[in-house]
Amino acid sequence: MGISKRLFGEMSLPGLDIGAHSIKLVQLKRKGNEITVAKLGQMETPYNAFDGGKITNPEAVAQRIKLLIKKLRIKEKRVFLSLSDQNVITRSIVMPKMTAKELKEAMRWEAEKYITLPIQDAVVDYVKLQDIQSENKEEMKILLVASARNVVNSYIEVLESIKLFPVAIDIEAFSLLRVIRHIEGSSMSEGYDDKIFLLLDLGADSSNLIVIENGQFAFSRNIAIGGNNFTQSIMEREKVSREEAESLKGTPGFLGLGGVQELVDDLLREIRRSIDYYLLYKDNNSHKNIDELWVTGGGIRQNGLLSFLGHDLKLEPKIINLFHKIGLDKRYILSEMNEYVPFINIAGGAALRGWY
Ligand SMILES: Nc1ncnc2c1ncn2[C@@H]1O[C@H](COP(=O)(O)OP(=O)(O)OP(=O)(O)O)[C@@H](O)[C@H]1O
Numbered sequence: 001m002g003i004s005k006r007l008f009g010e011m012s013l014p015g016l017d018i019g020a021h022s023i024k025l026v027q028l029k030r031k032g033n034e035i036t037v038a039k040l041g042q043m044e045t046p047y048n049a050f051d052g053g054k055i056t057n058p059e060a061v062a063q064r065i066k067l068l069i070k071k072l073r074i075k076e077k078r079v080f081l082s083l084s085d086q087n088v089i090t091r092s093i094v095m096p097k098m099t100a101k102e103l104k105e106a107m108r109w110e111a112e113k114y115i116t117l118p119i120q121d122a123v124v125d126y127v128k129l130q131d132i133q134s135e136n137k138e139e140m141k142i143l144l145v146a147s148a149r150n151v152v153n154s155y156i157e158v159l160e161s162i163k164l165f166p167v168a169i170d171i172e173a174f175s176l177l178r179v180i181r182h183i184e185g186s187s188m189s190e191g192y193d194d195k196i197f198l199l200l201d202l203g204a205d206s207s208n209l210i211v212i213e214n215g216q217f218a219f220s221r222n223i224a225i226g227g228n229n230f231t232q233s234i235m236e237r238e239k240v241s242r243e244e245a246e247s248l249k250g251t252p253g254f255l256g257l258g259g260v261q262e263l264v265d266d267l268l269r270e271i272r273r274s275i276d277y278y279l280l281y282k283d284n285n286s287h288k289n290i291d292e293l294w295v296t297g298g299g300i301r302q303n304g305l306l307s308f309l310g311h312d313l314k315l316e317p318k319i320i321n322l323f324h325k326i327g328l329d330k331r332y333i334l335s336e337m338n339e340y341v342p343f344i345n346i347a348g349g350a351a352l353r354g355w356y
């Protein structure tokens with residue numbers, strides 16, 4: 001490490017999370033073993049500029065990101081982008097043990113079996129999750145990740161139009177996993193060996209469910225119910241404006257508002273079905289229940305929702321908090337930053353890329 005990095009620390013690339021409701025950006029700084037948040041910001045996504053994980057008004061989104069970059073005085077042009085999991089297909093597959101080079105070749109053919117898109121229209125990547133040692137064979141578990149090429153390109157074009165360059169694209173599940181690993185530290189791989197974590201990101205367009213087992217990504221599923229569905233239902237059933245509906249969501253009567261309970265029930269049913277599916281089909285039968293529930297996303301601010309979920313799933317929800325192990329630059333006041341906690345974990349996890 002050069003002398004300047006030792007003295008002043010090393011900046012991460014900014015992590016960028018473009019959500020349906022807001023755009024978040026986090027840049028971290030590392031000095032020795034200590035990581036702090038150097039820059040952090042969030043701005044509302046222009047209304048109707050984003051739908052189902054797709055950018056429907058590239059110009060408006062680009063200008064909003066530009067504004068955020070300017071406000072935070074970020075000079076760095078390269079970013080780590082986290083791509084909405086609505087756009088991503090993940091499949092965990094088992095392959096015979098082989099070299100990295102052989103695997104690369106094999107995955108070209110394997111991908112076609114699992115991806116419904118014509119392969120030329122998809123961006124495909126993979127990571128090795130773990131080696132599997134059974135009685136008479138050696139295998140490895142691979143996670144295949146794919147996204148539609150035109151969707152990935154639309155994100156890249158938006159960024160390039162304002163002279164930003166995504167040097168890596170993450171999936172939200174991996175960004176969050178990095179934050180959890182950082183919070184939990186080494187215990188994640190040691191003491192947590194047999195533990196199953198359920199991560200829930202309650203977003204605006206949709207909610208994302210991620211299962212982590214043995215400190216590794218195991219399964220994820222996108223559920224098409226998010227904060228916007230609640231807002232919409234309140235607007236229609238309570239005959240109020242969007243602004244009023246948004247503010248009602250933070251008040252104690254939220255669960256009793258028009259259509260809310262039905263949506264919560266639908267959300268819970270999908271969560272329970274995903275858990276059952278995972279526990280039934282997972283490839284080792286060692287463990288039959290979820291140990292910990294971790295939550296994030298603006299949706300957790302909806303009044304009473306979190307305790308309702310926790311009660312129903314019989315798990316105490318823990319809020320993923322980037323600031324738990326990552327300090328703040330002197331310019332920031334921690335109590336004021338608590339407002340950001342549910343929102344910035346994905347951007348923070350993207351910024352951790354390269355260090356984890
Ligand atoms: N104080 C609050 N009270 C109640 N609800 C809130 C509050 N703040 C934010 N929300 C809700 O959280 C949701 C936005 O959360 P978040 O920023 O995580 O979504 P997003 O990342 O933009 O969307 P997505 O991940 O679906 O693309 C909105 O539905 C919003 O109504």
Ligand SMILES: [Mg+2]
Nearest residue numbers: 019020203204
């Ligand atoms: Mg989000």
